[in-house]
Amino acid sequence: MSSLRFLRSRCSLRLPAAMLRHYSLDASHPLLRTQGYVNGRWLPAASQFPVLDPATGEEIARVSDCGPEEAKQAVDAAYEAFHSWKRNSAKERSIVLRKWFELMMLHKEELAELITYECGKPMSESLGEVSYSASFLEWFSEEARRVYGDVVPSPAKDRKILLLKQPVGVASIITPWNFPSAMITRKVAAALAAGCTVVVKPAEDTPLSALALAELAEKAGVPPGVFNVVPCSREKTPAVGEVLCTDPLVAKISFTGSTATGKLLLKMAADTVKKASMELGGHAPFIVFDSADVDKAVSGAMASKFRNSGQTCVCSNRFLVQSGVHDAFVDKLGRAMDAELRLGHGSEPGTTQGPLINTRAAEKVVHQISDAVSRGAKVLKGGKRLDGSFMEPTLLVGVTTEMICTKEETFGPLLPVIRFNTEEEALAIANASNVGLAGYFFSQDVSQIWRVTEALEVGMVGVNEGLLSTPEAAFGGVKQSGLGLEGSKYGIDEYLEVKYMCFGGLKP
Structure with a gap:
């Protein structure tokens, strides 16, 4: 029996019986907050919207549905607070951020539980996200004290040229649901370190993590108005987004989400010429060359594709495998999927694959699978939608x-394999996209590693590695994957402006 036929004969994953149990988030959870947070106070709204557990579809909380009025209050509060926060010394801001980091690590289990229930991630991944999220507070608490200007040699003897770095002002922070904690701290930590103040609009699916961060920020000593959170429903999102992108008191917007939405926000921000950071869509290629260590490539593929059930912006989306190792890679990958992947509620021990965020996400994956099969592709693993928004990991x-x-980003546990013959062919396929966030490839040929790294049209490259995010490294893409960088020493520059000071009239 060939390896491919062997894989087809195996049973696909089934939702475990434990999923029939009832799961609920304890209403007495120590970090569960359900009101907006503006100017250091918990702010009720005229109405509320439900937050659902994507694994069960059950309501886990009802959260204040903030509208344009609350958003404007938050902007005004942030603007007022900016004038005092920016005058704090870099060391003072550093101490506050460090305390916030320590509180996150102290409460990592409680924070992870919120992520699991509102986002669907397995607890092991949620704990990993909390550590990753906190690491940005730690990193930028240190970078706050390293915002250096320049003294430039002057062409005139009676002048001195200085370049000063100053915070831009109020920043609107608009974040996605797939990393409901880390996508906030990656932006907010840099902003606060620079001396900016922020208004955060979390995704309507996952507001609880943002509100928990507000609770810990207050305990860490972040002053009123410096960190504000305005949760809102899908229906109110356009109106709230308009305030955050058009209000003249807002100096900058930072957004993570789809390319289409990013373009709309940029258009709104254009009238007041706001500074903008955009971390937009990805469509990452994952290339396995004949020279690769196939076992390492399989491990990299598993880590890159199935983390958060394939719902990450740097998730591998197109798998290109050279003919010489194609069958061996597919065989070993299928076996790894059988051995390592287990569907279930994120709070269930042993679960590695939670649900997709909602039924629309599952329907998109089903549509992509159906289209591929209708055009001649073969399903070797999975391929079926299960209860609710659960999808079988599919090969x-x-x-x-x-x-x-x-052609389109999947955002789900679908792993499509394209066979190729030459390096040039693989690069042509990999670069045939209008986005370029991350790319991965496996090779043991040093010359090939340099050639392919330089030729890939992406902002981040993983070489013999399927996971590349870390606060020390610059995170950002090219083409329509966005503008600006996050993390690293460059991330804080997105919240600073350079002021040129010409000091004249000096005696030579």
Whole structure:
């Protein structure tokens, strides 16, 4: 029996019986907050919206549905607080951020539980996100004290040239649901370190993590108005977003989400010429060359593809495997999927694959699988939608570039494999996209590693590595994957402006 036929004969994953149990988030959870947070106070709204557990569809909390009025209050509070926060010394801001980091680590289990229930991640991944999220507070608490200007040699003897770095002002922070904690701290930590103040609009699916961060920020000593959170429903999001992107008191917007939404926000911000950071869509290629260590490539593929059930912006989306190792890679990958992946509620021990965020997300994956099969692809693993928004991790072979799954970002546990013959062919396929966030490849040929790294049209490259995010490194893309960088020593520059000071009239 060939390896491919062996894989087809195996049973696909099934939702465990434990999923029939009832799961609920304890209403007495120590970090569960359900009101907006503006100017250091918990702010009720005229109405509320439900937050659902994506694994069960059950309501876990009702949260204040803030509108334009609350958003404007938050902007005004942030603007007022900016004038005092920016005058704090870099060391004072550093101490506050460090305390916030320590509180996050002290409460990491409680924070992880919120992520699991509102986002669907397994607890092991949620704990990992909390540590990753806190690491940005730690990193930028240190970078706050390293915002250096320049003294530039002057062409005139009676002048001195100085370049000063100053905070831009109020920043609107608009974040996605897939990393409901880390996508906030990656932006907010840099902003506060620079001396800016912020208004955060979390995703309507996952506001609880943002509100928990507000609770800990207050305990850490973040002054009123410096960190504000305005949760809102999907229905009110456009109106709230308009305030955050058009109010003249807002100096900068930072957004993580789809390319289409990012373009709309940029248009709104254009009238007041706001500074903007955009971390937008990805469509990452994952290339396995004949020279690769196949076992390491399989491990990298598992880590890159199935983390958060395939719902990450740097998740590998198109798998290109050279003919010489194609069958061995597919065989070993299928076996790894059987051995390592287990569907279930994120709070259930042993779960590695939670649900997709909602039924629309599951329907998108089903559509991509159906399209691929109708065009000749073969399902070797999974392929089925289960209860609610659960999707079986799916392995496809015989995939071509005409199929939708190779043209559009999936955001789900679908792994399509394209066979290729030459390095040039792989690069042409990998670069045939209008986005370029991350890319991955496996090779043991040093010359090839340099060639491919330089040729890939992406902002981040993982070489023999499937996970690359860390606060020390610059995170950002090219093409329509966005503007600006997050993390690293460059991340704080997004919240600073350079002022040129010409000091004249000096006696030579």
